[in-house]
Amino acid sequence: xxxxxxxxxxxxxxxxxxxxxxxxxxxxxxxxxxxxxxxxxxxxxxxxxxxxxxxxxxxxxxxxxxxxxxxxxxxxxxxxxxxxxxxxxxxxxxxxxxxxxxxxxxxxxxxxxxxxxxxxxxxxxxxxxxxxxxxxxxxxxxxxxxxxxxxxxxxxxxxxxxxxxxxxxxxxxxxxxxxxxxxxxxxxxxxxxxxxxxxxxxxxxxxxxxxxxxxxxxxxxxxxxxxxxxxxxxxxxxxxxxxxxx
Amino acid sequence: xxxxxxxxxxxxxxxxxxxxxxxxxxxxxxxxxxxxxxxxxxxxxxxxxxxxxxxxxxxxxxxxxxxxxxxxxxxxxxxxxxxxxxxxxxxxxxxxxxxxxxxxxxxxxxxxxxxxxxxxxxxxxxxxxxxxxxxxxxxxxxxxxxxxxxxxxxxxxxxxxxxxxxxxxxxxxxxxxxxxxxxxxxxxxxxxxxxxxxxxxxxxxxxxxxxxxxxxxxxxxxxxxxxxxxxxxxxxxxxxxxxxxxxxxxxxxxxxxxxxxxxxxxxxxxxxxxxxxxxxxxxxxxxxxxxxxxxxxxxxxxxxxxxxxxx
Numbered sequence: 001x002x003x004x005x006x007x008x009x010x011x012x013x014x015x016x017x018x019x020x021x022x023x024x025x026x027x028x029x030x031x032x033x034x035x036x037x038x039x040x041x042x043x044x045x046x047x048x049x050x051x052x053x054x055x056x057x058x059x060x061x062x063x064x065x066x067x068x069x070x071x072x073x074x075x076x077x078x079x080x081x082x083x084x085x086x087x088x089x090x091x092x093x094x095x096x097x098x099x100x101x102x103x104x105x106x107x108x109x110x111x112x113x114x115x116x117x118x119x120x121x122x123x124x125x126x127x128x129x130x131x132x133x134x135x136x137x138x139x140x141x142x143x144x145x146x147x148x149x150x151x152x153x154x155x156x157x158x159x160x161x162x163x164x165x166x167x168x169x170x171x172x173x174x175x176x177x178x179x180x181x182x183x184x185x186x187x188x189x190x191x192x193x194x195x196x197x198x199x200x201x202x203x204x205x206x207x208x209x210x211x212x213x214x215x216x217x218x219x220x221x222x223x224x225x226x227x228x229x230x231x232x233x234x235x236x237x238x239x240x241x242x243x244x245x246x
Numbered sequence: 247x248x249x250x251x252x253x254x255x256x257x258x259x260x261x262x263x264x265x266x267x268x269x270x271x272x273x274x275x276x277x278x279x280x281x282x283x284x285x286x287x288x289x290x291x292x293x294x295x296x297x298x299x300x301x302x303x304x305x306x307x308x309x310x311x312x313x314x315x316x317x318x319x320x321x322x323x324x325x326x327x328x329x330x331x332x333x334x335x336x337x338x339x340x341x342x343x344x345x346x347x348x349x350x351x352x353x354x355x356x357x358x359x360x361x362x363x364x365x366x367x368x369x370x371x372x373x374x375x376x377x378x379x380x381x382x383x384x385x386x387x388x389x390x391x392x393x394x395x396x397x398x399x400x401x402x403x404x405x406x407x408x409x410x411x412x413x414x415x416x417x418x419x420x421x422x423x424x425x426x427x428x429x430x431x432x433x434x435x436x437x438x439x440x441x442x443x444x445x446x447x448x449x450x451x452x453x454x455x456x457x458x459x460x461x462x463x464x465x466x467x468x469x470x471x472x473x474x475x476x477x478x479x480x481x482x483x484x485x486x487x488x489x490x491x492x493x494x495x496x497x498x499x500x501x502x503x504x505x506x507x508x509x510x511x512x513x514x515x516x517x518x519x520x521x522x523x524x525x526x527x528x529x530x531x532x533x534x535x536x537x538x539x540x541x542x543x544x545x546x547x548x549x550x551x552x553x554x555x556x557x
Contacts (some may be wrong), residue, residue: 012350016336018345023338023379036464096334099298101324239320241300 009102013110014117017084021118035122038072039129043137063208065130066146066155073164074192077119079090081171084111089179095244098237107231108172112228115168116161123160126166151210158217165187166224167192173231178206178245195220248312250440251276251403251435252297256306258459259292263382266292268472270307274452277313279429279436281450283443283466283543285551289459290439291331294407295435298323311403311435327396331408333388337381341372341391343462344380352399366394370424386417393424403435404428410442418442425449447543455550464548465542478519478541480509483532493525 017211040067088094127147146152173194178184198204198210206212250273257270265392267289274280281292295301297310299319307313315322317413332529335344345366367373370390380388389409396404409425422445429436429449440446447467455463455470463470482490490501490509497516499522511522519536524531 012347015350016347019343020336020338041251057446091337092332092334093331093336094334095330096328097330098300099323099326100327100348101320102351103320222367237300241295 002082006103006106009106010110010113013102013106014114017110017114018089019103022109027080027083031076031118031122032074034072035125035129038122038126040070040133042130042148043133045159062109063146063149063152063155066152066159068130069126069156069160070163073119073123073160074167074189076122077115077164077167078171078188078192080109080118081168082175082178082179082188084115084171085175086179086181086184093242098240104206104235104237104240108176108232108235109228111172112165112168115171117166119164119168120161123156123164127156132225134224152207154210154213154217159220160219162220162224163192163195166195166220166227169224169228169231173227173235176231176235179198179243249276250274250277250309251311252280253292253309254306254310254436257293257296257303258305258309259289259296259301260304265459267303269454270459270461271472272454272461274435274437278451279438279449281446281447281453282439283441283453284439284456285441288503288551290456291407292459293456294328294330294405294437294439297405298326298328325402326405327399327401327403328405329389329392329396329407329409331411333392335380335383335388335391337397338379339426340377340379341367341383342351342376344391345395348389348398352538354399358433362398362400369397370394384417385481386413386420389417389421390424393421393428394495397428401434403437407436407439409438410439410440410445410450417550419436436476443542443544443547453543455547457551458490463546470546476516477510477512478522479504479535479537479539480506480511480526480533481535481537482509482526483534484530489529493522493529495525496521500549507534 009101026066088097131147146156167188170191171184173186174187178187199206252274253274254270254272257267258265261266270289270293282293284290292301294304296308297315298360299315299322302316310322311325313321325438339347342363345363346359346514349362364373367376368391372387372391372394375383375387378380380391385390393406396406406425412422413421422442425438425445426449428434438450450467452465453463453467453470454461454506471478477507487503490503493501495501495511496513496515498517500512502512504510513522515518516538519538523533523536
C-alpha cells in the first residue's frame with residue numbers, strides 16, 4: 001500500500017495542496033498572523049520581566065515560552081486541515097478527485113501531510129522570530145530561549161510535531177464529515193482539549209523531564225497514526241459520495 | 247477484448263426508501279457515442295457514479311471497458327476521462343495548473359505533460375488565458391476547461407455529465423462544437439448525459455431515455471419513436487373505416503385514423519410500404535399520397551417524459 005506508487009501519488013497531491021496554499025490569501029494572512037503573534041509576544045513578555053538579564057533566568061521560565069510555539073502550530077493546523085477538505089467539498093473538486101485513479105489514502109494522506117507541514121513550518125518560523133526578537137532585546141537569543149535546554153528542544157521539535165500531526169489527522173476527517181467551516185474548526189480545537197483529560201482527572205501527571213516529553217510526543221504521534229488509519233478505513237469513496245449528496 | 251464499453255444488467259440503486267435507478271439494462275458498443283437523456287433527478291448521475299465505482303449498486307451489475315468498477319474501480323477510472331455536472335475546477339489555480347494537475351494524476355512524464363497541457367488549452371481556445379485563475383472564468387470557459395481536463399490523458403472513454411448545463415446560448419454553441427469534434431474522432435467511446443436533444447440526435451449512435459430511474463426507450467436516435475417503428479401517412483380516397491380495418495397489413499404494422507381521409511400506419515420495415523399500397527389498391531381504395539413521417543428525438547423524448555422535469 002505504501003510503496004513507490006503511493007509515494008508518487010502523495011507527492012502529486014502535495015504539489016496540488018501547496019499550489020493551492022499559495023493562491024489562498026486568507027490562509028496566508030492566518031499563517032503570517034500566527035507566526036508573528038507567537039514569535040513576538042514571548043519577546044515582549046521577556047522585555048517586560050527581565051529587562052535584558054536573560055542568562056540569569058531560571059530555565060523553567062524559558063520553557064514556558066515553548067507554549068507559544070505549540071499555540072502557533074495548533075492554530076494554523078486546526079484552521080488549515082478542515083479547510084483543505086471543506087474547500088474541496090464546496091468547489092466540487094473532491095468529487096473530481098474521487099473520479100480519478102488516485103487512491104483514497106493519497107487524497108487524504110496528502111491533506112494530512114500538507115496541514116502538518118504548514119503547521120510545523122509555522123512553529124519553526126515562530127521560533128525563528130522569537131530568536132531574532134530575543135537577540136535584539138537581550139543580546140543572546142539562544143540562551144534566552146527554551147532551545148538551550150534539552151527538554152526545551154524536545155518540546156519545541158518533538159511535542160510540536162506530534163501535536164501538529166494529531167490535529168492534522170483530526171481536522172482532515174472532521175472536515176470530511178462536518179460541512180461547516182467554523183464548526184469544523186471548533187471540533188478540531190476541542191480534540192486538542194481531549195488530550196488534557198487524562199491529566200485533569202489525575203490518570204497522568206506532567207513531569208518536566210526530557211524522557212517524559214519524548215514519551216508524550218511518541219504516544220501522541222502513535223495516537224495520530226492510529227486515528228489516520230481508522231479514518232482511511234472509515235471514509236471510503238462511497239461514504240464520501242453519500243456525504244457530498246447530503 | 248470485450249466489445250462493450252458499458253454493459254448494465256438489471257442495475258438498480260436505492261437511497262433509503264427512494265429508488266434512484268431501477269433495473270437498468272443496456273449496452274454501449276466500444277467506440278460509439280451513447281446519449282443518456284433524461285430530466286434532472288432522473289438517475290443519470292447515479293448511473294455515472296455506479297459506472298465509476300463511486301457507488302455500489304443495490305442490485306444488478308455494471309461493467310465498464312470490461313471491468314467491474316466495484317472490483318477494478320481504479321482501472322476503470324484510469325481509462326475514463328470524466329467531466330461531472332459540477333465541473334470541479336480548482337479556483338485558486340490557473341487554467342494551466344488545473345490541467346497540469348490532471349496530467350500529473352495521469353502520471354504523464356514532464357515532456358508529455360507540457361505538450362498535452364498546451365494542446366488541451368489550444369483546443370479549447372484558452373491558451374491566452376492559461377495564467378489566469380479559474381475563479382475569474384465564465385461558466386462556458388469552465389466547461390471547456392473541464393472538457394480539456396477530461397481529455398488530458400487521451401482516455402479510451404469519456405464520461406460527460408451535462409456538459410452544457412446552465413450555459414448561455416453562446417457557450418452552448420462553443421461546447422456543442424467541441425462535442426461534435428470529439429464525436430468525430432474515431433475509436434473513443436463517449437457516454438454523454440445531456441439535455442441537448444438536437445445535439446444527441448446529431449452526434450449519438452445510440453440513446454437511452456431515462457426517467458424516475460427507469461429506462462423508457464433505447465435505440466438509434468433517428469428511429470427511437472414507436473418502439474423502433476417508422477410511420478407513413480396515407481392520404482386516401484374512398485377508404486371507409488370498415489374497409490381500412492379489414493385491410494391485410496404486414497406483420498407488426500398498426501393503423502391509426504387521423505381524419506376522414508388521412509391515416510397513419512406504423513411499420514416495422516420500409517419494405518412494408520409496397521404491400522400496404524398494393525393491399526389498398528386491391529381493396530378499391532384510391533391512394534392520393536404516401537408520406538413517410540419522421541419522429542424527431544425531441545418529440546419522442548417529450549412524449550416519453552411528458553415534457554416535465556421531475557426535480
